[in-house]
Amino acid sequence: MSIRVVVADDQELVRTGFVMILDAQPDIDVVGEASDGLQAIAAAHVHRPDVMLMDIRMPQLDGIAATKAICAATPTRVIMLTTFDQDDYVFDALRSGASGYLLKDLRRDDLVHAVRVVAAGDALIAPSVTRRLIEAVVQGRPLPDIPVRYRDVLTARELEILVLLGRALSNAEMAAELVVSEHTVKTHVSNVLTKLHLRDRAQAAISAYEMGLIVPGSAGDAPSAGAFDRPS
Structure with a gap:
């Protein structure tokens, strides 16, 4: 069974590039696209994808808010798309339910691998990327109270x-x-x-x-x- 994917990004060239790469894979089927957060939420409900690639900075509704809504209402797993030097929203994205994130300059094979990993129920926790971002964000803000002992x-x-x-x-x-x-x-x-x-x-x-x-x-x-x- 193919992995159903929706690509959400307000930059058409970026979105089209990701779609072409993923659609070329025999086990991945891109079932929809979105150019803003509201469209992403609608696409999640209409297409029920296994994985959604979600840009962080989008019009109408940003990717973090869209991710929170999608993860709360559907089984879709979200991978955030970001540029490390500019985006400081990773902590909020993960707390909103995202299963990981990718840098937009990633290699073709890494994109395909990431979709397969997340579709299988895992998360993108790569020491070379994720830990750096988690540390950078955590160090810059107070930690919330822990809800459980x-x-x-x-x-x-x-x-x-x-x-x-x-x-x-x-x-x-x-x-x-x-x-x-x-x-x-x-x-x-x-x-x-x-x-x-x-x-x-x-x-x-x-x-x-x-x-x-x-x-x-x-x-x-x-x-x-x-x-x-x-x-x-």
Whole structure:
């Protein structure tokens, strides 16, 4: 079954380029386009795509607001399109439900890979991009209160997994670091997302920063002191 995609971008040439690249793939079907946030929301309801590529800066309604509306009302998974040097909205985008983001100067193969990854239920948490953006945004604003007492909710192993999610490690990298199987890692990741009511790994990474398990800019993104101390 083909992956159904909608491309939302107010720049026609950019939008057309993404459509041509994706439509050329045998397993991807571009079912709609949108040139602003309101059109993106309408397209999500009409076409019910698996994945939507969403520009951040668009007329009528910006991509962040559109993403929040789409993720709240449909199963569509959203990938934000941004330029790192100009956009400082990534934190808000991920909190709104986006499953990741891409830089607009990405390679053709990376775009296709990203759509497939997100359609499969994963998120774009690449150390080379995502962690830099998360850190830049988190460092520039106060952290909100945490709605759950995570030490009472997560096991010690699940806390470790949350820290590794914050460090943007893949399942294979987590398995190697913890000396367990990838299947075991997948189970722990699923438990973390369920217990903390998170949509995907992108929001888990943000939560790791919010909870103080990761100190932005620290060596190796190590957990903060006492992060794994559990109440007696």
